[in-house]
Amino acid sequence: MVNDPMNRHDFGERPHRANGSATGRDSEYTGRYVVLLDPNHQDSGIDELRSSAGIASVERVRDPDEGNVAELLERPDVSVLFEDLAAAVVEVRPEQRHTLVTTAEAEPSILAAEPERTVHALPITAPQQAPTEFFPAFRSDEGVVARHTRAEIAAGQGPAWNEDTWTWGLQAIRANLSHLTGHGVKVAVLDTGVDTDHPDLAGRIEATESFVPGETVEDGNGHGTHCIGTVAGPADPRRGPRYGVAPEARILAAKVLGNSGSGRDGFILAGMAWAVSHGARVISMSLGARVRPGELFPQTYEILARRALERGTVIVAAAGNDSDRPGRVEPVSRPANCPGILAVAALDKAIAPAFFSNGAINDQGGEINIAAPGWQVRSAAPGGGYRHLSGTSMATPHVAGVLALLSGAIPDASATDLVAALKAGAFPLTQPVEDVGAGLLQAP
Incomplete structure (x- = not known):
């Protein structure tokens, strides 16, 4: 099948928000x-x-x-x-x-x-915050917090999060109650690279490669380091609460977006080929390009996603940040809109769809598969510090981390089985499936 919209569509400009969302061409x-x-x-x-x-x-x-x-x-x-x-x-x-x-x-x-x-990283920058120096005051009872949280979610209430020991995102997905670590599972993060010297990540990177001409794998943007930290930050970080879902997963860091936060489909293809050749069980892509209502999913990415599933690799991608809820909901971005790729929506601290999170308004692909924490998420930042970011970009590595936990627990499972287990384990939410898919991501 050929999809050739070259020179036919004027997609206009990306909406600009005061909180720092990206601007520029919707489709380049x-x-x-x-x-x-x-x-x-x-x-x-x-x-x-x-x-x-x-x-x-x-x-x-x-x-x-x-x-x-x-x-x-x-x-x-x-x-x-x-x-x-x-x-x-x-x-x-x-x-x-x-x-x-x-x-x-x-x-x-x-x-x-x-x-x-051209594709872009998909963060929504939260109100500006300096790199965090976090000094815990006391430990909370994680089990009690988690039980209250689930009761509040079921009642449609926003929980009050204590982040002294665990980030709110890890509590929401119950990673604080899981004994699994994702030991040895390879997760490829295709993004802006990684700070290989970050004290929380040094020695935890299996392999790196840059597919951006003229740039090393070192992360001059911060987006990739943040996503990698969420996937596999350590159980005992240098400072502050734990923020990594699968602390013993092995990271494959492929730089497919430049320090500017943008890249091309060809760079992503190169990263996918590299990830598969290195035995990645999960490929996490917090990137994408905007699509318009009624636009079909890209056949190229869909065929590649199906081939990856057959070889045992699950691809997960950000649903995009083009919406302005409650008044405007935009369709899931590409390549997350492919049926063979898990599309991740972002939730705020009230366990409701974040205002920017895209929804399933296109037929034939474009579904939301699952939802995860994506608002004011704390993770690693280049230079050895920490940073809060928001976006479906931040929700996606939570899902990649849980897939690593599942893979470590059931290593012989097929990729299709892992996807089924992920969806079956989600906590049902009251919001429409078009906004949250199977529900709130849960760690096994």
């Missing part, structure tokens, strides 16, 4: 295309693209660790084929784009071809 196209091939007939598909659409010289990537992938993706004279994914980022001259589309529709070895988009 790079001029390249992402092409999905039949894994058993990749050569036929490439040959057809060469002869009919005049694509540039093709560089084959068999090992994403080769070290020159970012540079290849930046070169205008080559197309890049990730053989393990049977996915290519192709350079096409403007006058050949129509031919590419018609070729993809007619050639059975080409499963999908779509314009490459």
Whole structure:
């Protein structure tokens, strides 16, 4: 299937909020295309693209660790084929784009071809706060807090959170009551990189790689470090309450968004190929691009997500922050709007959908699968400190962490079984499934 909206839609500007949400184009196209091939007939598909659409010289990537992938993706004279994914980022001259589309529709070895988009990190910056130095005053009775919290949630009341020992997010998902640690489970976080020297994270990173041309994996933005901290921050952090869901998970940090917070589909494909090659059980993507009402999910990401599930990898992504509740709810962003990817909504401290959290208003994909804490979430920040951020970006790594806990508990489970267990364990909420999916994420 071919989805080719190039030069047809004017998506306008992203809404600007005083709290610091992103501005810029809703949808940005790079001029390249992402092409999905039949894994058993990749050569036929490439040959057809060469002869009919005049694509540039093709560089084959068999090992994403080769070290020159970012540079290849930046070169205008080559197309890049990730053989393990049977996915290519192709350079096409403007006058050949129509031919590419018609070729993809007619050639059975080409499963999908779509314009490459720019993607963005998805935080909503909470009221500005300096890096936190947190000194606990006393320990609370976590069991009592959790019991009260669940009773208050069931009654539709907002709980009063004591964050001396555990962040409110970990309490809400009951991670403070779980004995599981996610020991040895590999979680790939595709984001803005990581502060490899952060005292809470040093020694906990399995592998790193940057797919952003000209940038190392070091996180000059802060978004990636924050997300990684939520997935796998330590059980006993250097300062303040515990904030990591799966403290013994192993992190694969792929930089697919630059220090500016933006990247391209091709960078994400490279990160996905790298994550799969390293045995990631979970891929967490707190990133996306806005879609408009009625827009279909991207076939390229959906096919890749299904292939990943077959290989035992679950992909989870942020639903997006384009809404302004209660008056306006926007559709789930891409690639979270793919049926094969878990779309995560954000909850505030009252266990209600955060004002910015997108909803399931598009058919054929675009569902919300589960909801997690996404407001004023405390986690690691570059430079060894801590920071509070809000957004569906912050909700997503909570889900990735719980998937690591589940995987550690049932290591032989298929990826589909992990997804089913995650949804079955959610705490039902009174809000519509279009806003919260299966409900509030719960740690096993």
